[in-house]
Amino acid sequence: MTAHWLVKSEPNTYSYADLERDGRTVWDGVRNNAAALHLKAMAAGDEVLFYHSQEGLAVVGVAKVVRTAFPDASDPAGRFVAVELAPVRALKRPVTLSEMKAEPALADMVMLRQSRLSVSPVSDDQWKALLKMAGG
DNA sequence: GCCAACGTTGGC
């Protein structure tokens, strides 16, 4: 059983379309211990919801972990880690933050509870509910 | 642009 996650990205900086264009990308720059713990817990093949923050405010696609945690070369102190992600598919229909907030099945989602956390776990039930909202 | 949440830093 693979685990599921959610990552945030500002589409102005790096959008899901950018990930599709690149084929895969190094997910670095995370500078938060809780988020780093989640990165370290990711296994190859784990699927990841790709959320657009600031602009869009919606989950727009699914990505997968293609390389597990390794030292983040962009962190001079060497404390933080990065992973590599590849695109799986864009959602048929983006699921907006307001829809997520209104969905009881997602009430306990970590990303809703801790809005600043850039990498967070998603339970199996939450994963299924969200994909259903996205049109299957 | 504002502000709430929250992590980090630094003085004591």
Place this chain on the structure above:
DNA sequence: GCCAACGTTGGC
């Protein structure tokens, strides 16, 4: 080791 000040994220 406490806690006030400060910085950053991200929704509104």
